[in-house]
Amino acid sequence: MHTDKSPGPDGFSAGFFQSNWNLVGDVVINATLDFLNNGHLLKEINNTFITLILKIDNPTRLVNFRPISLCNTIYKISSKTLANRLKSHLNFVFSPFQTGFINGRLIQDSVI
Template identity: 35%
Template sequence: MDSNGNVYNSNEGLLSHPTSYFDYLFSSNGIANTDANLEGVETCITASMNVDLTRAFSYEEMCIALKNMSPLKASGEGGLGVVFCQRFWHIVGKEVASYCIEVSNPGSMSQFRPISLCNILYKIVAKMLVNRFQSILYFCIDETQSVFVLGRLIFYNILAAYEILYFMSKRRLGKLGSFALKLDISKTYDRVE
């Protein structure tokens, strides 16, 4: 069923509705001046950080990424997980390393897959990217966005909200009132803008 209440029962409808839904969700409405959106945002990536982020991956980075991955967490094609690559590195290491370090630019839709369907090689590349970003991520995230800071949990935000609401409900003195606002934002991280 779409947002207008139209029900799709045919194969054609079941194929076209998801396509149009995701086309809308992931397409741009066209922003005339994107510079205005970034006027108040200070640059946090320095030139030297950018050089480090854009340099070619090394064999050592790939080995560190593989070593830091949980051996049984992500199974690959045919059920072979990270543990296979870790255990038989002396046999498959050269081929795995050459693939992960020399990943070509994807050129067709068949080269893109949801993360749950990605094999171990893609997950090693993703881990290499994560490892590289970890060194500079601290400079890019505001201290108020605690969920992204290592060692902090989103649960802390729930505790803070509970304490604030408790304080507001018990406050009896003073002329100024208190006010809390809860906003529901539907998957803002899925939208282009």
């Protein structure tokens, strides 16, 4: 995770966690494991700011903005860990005919 990413609602960037891992690492690991093993996610972790970024100078319409979401870093770590765990099971969940958006499969494979 890039250290210079914008922080989420908790105000802590990835750089903070990387620089202070010796202090906060156990807390992050325990929170992530509790989420993965028991499905418990603290409401303070599952909190996101949505903000608008200018696409052009002097915007006059809503389409001149781009929305971004600022999630807490611990939430990003937990969700990325969950996604990585699920990857190995996706081939058993989706039909072999589902080719788009699955690693190792191409949508062009469906073209006759």
